[in-house]
Amino acid sequence: RHVPVPRKPAARGPVRSASVARPLVAMVAAQLTMGAVMTMTPVQLQEHGHGLGVVGWVLSAHLFGMFALAPLSGRIADRWGPHVTINAGLGVLALATATALAAPTAHTSGLPIALFLLGYGWNLVFVGGSAQLSRNLAPETRSRVRGTVDAVVWAASALAGLGSGALFAGGGYALVAVVGGVLALLPLGFSVARDGR
Template sequence: MPTTPVVSRRRVMAALFTGVACMNIAMAGASTAGVLIATESPGPGWSGVPSAAGVLGTAAGALGSARLVVSHGRRRSLLITYGLGSFGALLAAAGAVTGLFPVLLVGLLVLGLGNGGAQLSRYAAADLYPDERKGQALSAIVWAGTVGALAGPPLIAPAARTADLLGLPGLAGPLLVAALVTAAAAVVSAALPRSIPDAHPRTPETSGSEGFAVAFAQRAVRGPLLAMVAAQVAMVAMMTMSAPQLHQHGHGLDVVGWILTAHMIGMFALAPLSGRIADRWGGRVTIFAGIGTLAVASAAAVAAPTSHTAGIPLSLFLLGYGWNLVFVGGSSLLSTQHRKLQGTVDAVVWSTSALAGLAAGPLFALGGYVLVAVVAGVAALIPLVALTDH
């Protein structure tokens, strides 16, 4: 079996880790700023649209990045997607400054392209290791989001204050920070080797012969994919509406920031534990654990939808970790698939969850945060049918 030199492996892992961390910082601030801008104008019913724009951009970025990987390699793919993402953040900031909501949406869409490239980095990490260590490898890259959890939301308030001092709208600040850190991700990715080593070399001509429809017909692909879609839908819906919920109850950006930090810590900090579970007991067990955790998160939000000290932080933390378990478990099962299929899977996951972002706003306007949490909990349970279908 081919092995990857330890030095090369560490160099690649460090660069991938840093790029993903930067993108998580960028998306945390930009998405929150976009939601709050939409809540103020054009109104709460539009509050899910900025998040949906970023998610759709991520879907397009995952699909395009996978094609770039096959034709030009992972290094060039990341350089292109991160570069586009930085430009998108600047465009979104321009939309915030000028008050042009459509420009903000286009900017968030383009920023999402960079996030799409970052998401596929976990498969690059898995490629470096043998099968029995793939779960740990990809979870290490997912764990990079912990940096975003610790640095992203807390930067929102100071970035807004700095923008105010410069005579700009406060919510333009997080978008400008997003542009800077995404550009930093591109710079770091330039240090990647031109050809990233692969522990299991695969030729696109042989491993990619099946189309996505044929692959989806296979239970080994269908179950993990549906679980990842459902977890993403549940997570996006509740996370997106948490900021408007807190805002409506009189809490400022500082409270929004630390509660989103709790959520993002749940999403990423325990990823190594999820990877160990996946390597030891398998991806299916990991997915089942994640679905159960998502259900508990939904119940906690329903029980205490206005508590900014217990109910909402606990709910969002569990929501994040439930998503993490499903994400790592599903990715470990799909890590041996062809690279184009991996990109298509991510595109399907993110595209579907964009519907959650779009639907979350009207649901919130109709029945408040409780209705959003109930719908999210039900959505998380749906894949149990496919996963238990023998």
């Protein structure tokens, strides 16, 4: 008796599948936003007469947001799913840039809060994106695709560091914050619109 063998779906490129492309776009946007604002914040503080002590305090708040709350991000991803976690992170990043724009020299309140939110928003996107990739990728392609994603994301980090200087020179810290906010809101808006269909 002949038993038909099911055909495998056609292979797709490592970043063509929506299950890879959507978290990748979000992770790149998060890296660009965080890298640009984080890089220019010490310059902004120094231009307004603040020393290394203030810079260290503000960046400490940022690093706390980036890493200390990762277990919380993991619990959020487990409970509500990676997609919700990514969108929450993009929203937090947009809030961070708005806070930085509203308080560009408030070294005791506004900027530490903005940089903390910047770090935590990035963390949410990174944890959510990593979880979504792990869930959706087959074991035989996971390492290759994750390597590609990491290369693209860290290339975006280098681009953010270079591009933020040009933005700062052209329009100051406000322009850096506005561009960072737009970069976070674009993938969030597309994601919400796609989910609403």
